[in-house]
Amino acid sequence: MPRASLSAEAVVELACCIVDEQGAEALTLSAVAGRAGVATPSLYKHVRNLAELRDRLSERVLTELADRTAEAVLGRSGDEAVRAFLRAWRAYVLEHPQRYAAIRQDPGPQATPAGQRLLSISAAVLRAYGLEGSALIHATRCLRAAAHGFAVLEVSGGFAMDEQTGDSYELLIDMLLKGLDRRVGTRAAQRGDVVTASGGLRDDGGCAHCRNGRS
Amino acid sequence: MPRASLSAEAVVELACCIVDEQGAEALTLSAVAGRAGVATPSLYKHVRNLAELRDRLSERVLTELADRTAEAVLGRSGDEAVRAFLRAWRAYVLEHPQRYAAIRQDPGPQATPAGQRLLSISAAVLRAYGLEGSALIHATRCLRAAAHGFAVLEVSGGFAMDEQTGDSYELLIDMLLKGLDRRVGTRAAQRGDVVTASGGLRDDGGCAHCRNGRS
């Protein structure tokens, strides 16, 4: 394999930088090529087209988010795990707002491996509450909707900058926690049921209740 | 004013149809012109450019959403108002998924009149809970984040189609309601404190605590 100065990974990396600096709108093959010091058509040797580049970038960002949240919930359970999960989500978004905004919604983010992993982490975090079947699915969706909705609004300037958005987020977290069944959660947490190191449910590596890979 | 076969409103209307049928990506001046039976440059007599067209379309969609939610909460208060507000939000989104997805996030949706109105409606809905100052702002943000986040995920296929998303949404609503201070809410609701006809707070027409027009 000759002259491997560029690769698919490198292209995605450059794309990521562009998005971070200039926003998702600015992600163009020309821009990537320029930054790579290469002619635009050369990129087609590494990615099929712009759409695929966007998808790969999405996947990368989702992976980073999954990593961050997984790390945050390690060794925690119950309310503390939920708090850590949601806080880590927001922290990542605040660190890389443009990157987060560049996540593709079209193919359903949950159809990808990273999306699945994020889903597993949510499910694992909710483990201590003794939720099963559709109850677990519903609760997972609530967590995701809240985290994602807040992230989108905060990143897109939907909130005023001068009011404490952190406090708003804490309130949102509290609301979600109040809505989860605390009695069961406490009991489970007390018997030492913590999140596993993989960040996922130990036995199936994914959400067993997802009929088509999403939830 | 001669030959007024087209107008800014008509252009936005056509844009709206295109978005509904083919998604936000397909919104192009060429497409609008084609549908209007007119040459592309002619559109510049009615809209400044594509960006402005998108902004106008956003505003229109936000207005529709505000109308729908305002109508839904009329005459209700407390938990019932919150439920109606959130259900109306989702109902609108499900009726016009592409349209909702086309809302521009860039200029901060809340910087516009329609965004302000939607904000006022949220605030009015929370009125019965006796929230004031930043507490009201925080609660408003939670409602918006939850509604928007769920909407985005549902519309973008983030949820599996075959599991009851409606039930998930009801759970989310219940969580939010549990998180709002029920004691105050009940008391206020009992003294007949309902949302005003305009859908907004009667005395200021907007969120009095918004320092720069957002919250």
Place this chain on the structure above:
DNA sequence: CAGACCTGGCTAATGCCATTAGCTTACGAG
């Protein structure tokens, strides 16, 4: 060590789209 081969890069070309400039004409006011 020499040549084949494959891979990653290049140039040229096409086509779509947004946007600008400047011309033309229908319509309504006077």
Place this chain on the structure above:
DNA sequence: CTCGTAAGCTAATGGCATTAGCCAGGTCTG
């Protein structure tokens, strides 16, 4: 009837994605 203006048109420019086909440098084989 005339004139001004608004609304439409054609032509032209430039950015971008994408495809086709050419070229060279490394690698591997004989």
